[in-house]
């Protein structure tokens with residue numbers, strides 16, 4: 497039996513001024529303050545199953561780094577990826593995240609490249625992603641002073657199932673009308689450029705330094721890895737995004753009582769494995785790895801599969817959609 501088994505993580509609810517009190521149908525938590533973010537693999541997230549129940553992910557990471565990430569991975573300061581679900585009821589601030597180099601200048605281990613998987617989108621929903629072509633940094637600075645920064649941003653329509661890549665340096669904002677699964681480098685470095693007059697602090701000097709006028713941000717076209725896409729034959733898998741820091745794939749299981757194998761892609765198998773983060777976006781099922789008790793997972797929940805236990809499968813109890821993130 498491997499020294500570290502897969503485990504489910506307890507969601508951690510983070511209040512935000514732009515959040516909501518209604519997290520249905522994702523979470524049935526009754527909340528007083530508006531919740532903006534539900535952290536699923538944060539440092540303070542707590543293990544919810546197995547012998548490590550009650551420990552924080554950060555503690556597990558430091559005690560079991562090699563089992564978790566694989567023996568060939570160079571030591572890291574933090575669990576590599578943060579996944580969270582965002583519930584914007586109002587606009588999120590217009591913001592930018594630094595890249596690795598700038599983050600290190602500020603004493604942080606790495607910057608923040610992220611991606612957004614759209615779990616829900618109302619008709620006509622949009623996000624703001626990057627600057628309009630031809631925008632200069634002085635124009636950005638002037639627009640911040642005039643409170644017209646929103647007019648310089650590119651608007652991108654979003655639909656349920658879309659994957660949007662947001663590399664560090666991209667000016668962006670998420671707007672109401674969506675529920676988003678965010679996968680990111682595990683960093684909380686955010687520079688707020690404009691906040692619609694809300695009283696929160698802005699970070700203009702650092703923010704302007706972090707901005708890149710041209711980035712690779714945008715909607716990513718999924719690549720079918722197997723299955724027919726129409727999901728008539730049980731299961732299909734698509735690569736949703738591949739970046740320097742993470743890959744995310746989406747598996748759809750069309751029926752109940754299907755057991756789908758989740759062995760890692762061939763490129764990963766040639767190495768010694770890597771940690772896998774498993775998020776259930778629809779349905780419910782049981783995650784099974786060799787010699788272990790199955791872990792029950794339902795919509796909105798996340799499990800961590802350590803590198804030392806790379807072979808596992810999911811048995812659906814109803815049709816499922818599963819997002820898997822693997823650090824690079």
Ligand SMILES: [Zn+2]
Pocket residue numbers: 591593610668
């Ligand atoms: Zn962001």
